[in-house]
Amino acid sequence: MHTRDTAAAGARPTPARPRIRTVPLIAAVATGCLLAGLTACSGGDSASSSSNVTLTIGEWTNPGAIEFTKELNAAFEKEHPGVTVKLQQAPTANGAWQQLTSSMLQSKSVDVLAQFAPTQQGFAPSYTNMKPGGSAALVASGQLVDLKDQPFMKSYDLDRQKAAVGYKDGIYGVMAAEYVSAGAVWYKKDLLAQHGIEVPETLQEFLDACAKLKDKGVTPIFAAAKEGMQGGVWQGIMNQTLMAGRPATDSVKVSSDRAEAFWKKKESWTDPVYKEISEQYQKVVQYLEPGATGVAQQTAPGVWASQPDDFPFLLDGSWDGAAIQQANPKLNLGFFMLPGTDDRAANRVAVKPDLTWVVPTSAPHRDLAMEWLEFFSRPENYKKWLTSTGSVSTQPAVKNTGLPWMDWLNSHMTDSFPLLTVPWTPVGASTDAAGPDLSKMAPVGSESVDTVLERSARAYQKAVQ
Known part of the structure; x- marks a missing residue:
């Protein structure tokens, strides 16, 4: 029902998504x-x-x-x-x-x-x-x-x-x-159960699950990389990393403090925390379907749902339940938030x-x-x-x-927090100023973490001068 969802803070916004995407009325x-x-x-x-x-x-x-x-x-x-x-x-x-x-x-x-x-x-x-x-x-x-x-x-x-x-x-x-947009993951309950995998609670557990599935000939992750949906992984890791140890009520302050620090050149996209987030992102995205860059968001939920024996995980927002269920009403569907760190307490739900x-x-x-x-x-x-x-x-x-x-969401919402917002970016600024271009960062693209982050840092500094 809405134009496409803009990304969470820190990364280039993911393509807009229709807001209030519906589940069929009862x-x-x-x-x-x-x-x-x-x-x-x-x-x-x-x-x-x-x-x-x-x-x-x-x-x-x-x-x-x-x-x-x-x-x-x-x-x-x-x-x-x-x-x-x-x-x-x-x-x-x-x-x-x-x-x-x-x-x-x-x-x-x-x-x-x-x-x-x-x-x-x-x-x-x-x-x-x-x-x-x-x-x-x-x-x-x-x-x-x-x-x-x-x-x-x-x-x-x-x-x-x-x-x-x-x-x-x-x-x-x-x-x-x-x-839930940044870090949102749909999954096929029966397929995970078939391979003895439970919903992961840490990033390492998620990576171990992906490795196990790949060893068994199953492609772990499906995503519409043609339209940047893999960016939710970066954004999800970033939200949980920056909010670690902070109460949910601090999300606005964390966003505003970061925005001020960026504007006043006290922080930058090349800071170590963003390099670490990017390297963790790369570990996850290596398990994407090889042809993900050719997958369009409009068709991704239906294509994923129609293949119950492959692609256990789908990177897509919580608004797409309707499209998934319509494509395969028999699918035993589950949903969770990607655990972006190895600290269980930090892996909380971020909502937009x-x-x-x-x-x-x-x-x-x-x-x-x-x-x-x-x-x-x-x-x-x-x-x-x-x-x-x-x-x-x-x-x-x-x-x-x-x-x-x-x-899963109902049982994990008590300590959820509003999505962190992007640092203030002047109108007319390069899109790189708002965060790293994940379509160019390996393994989806060919550029290194340092190259992509340095370009974003330069673009932001130019925008606010």
């Missing part, structure tokens, strides 16, 4: 029964229900999320007599969603709007002379309502919300979806903030918009949202029990 949704299941109290006593009003919701096009929102809107209308909810949508391709967003904001016609979470990377300090863009610009210019004191926000992890859409003392949205509901200050029906967000946030409704989208829950009390492959 049968009740497909047959229209979701309406009955969504919590709605008959005879709702809304302050807005005494007159005929139209509440407008803007959301980018994605089948599962859109269908859920339509059903939710119907249930909301039932609870609020006299209210009609209008859903405006457009695909993210070719700038259509950006155009619709601009049109709705300019006309002051939208009440609740989906946005990409800006994260703290969007708010560089004044000494950089970098101006916020995208949703961060809406926040910084006062065009979005601060939601931190709304009662429904108590259902969410406020530290995660601040990391996703916090600015100064406010929280300017409800981050409703998160995904995604779809965030915001309320423009120009919303025609601001109070009703708050009621819609409260309705969306009710645990019974939010749980159905998770099932329809495959998102990681942003409500601590609500688990992703509707999806079997979520079992």
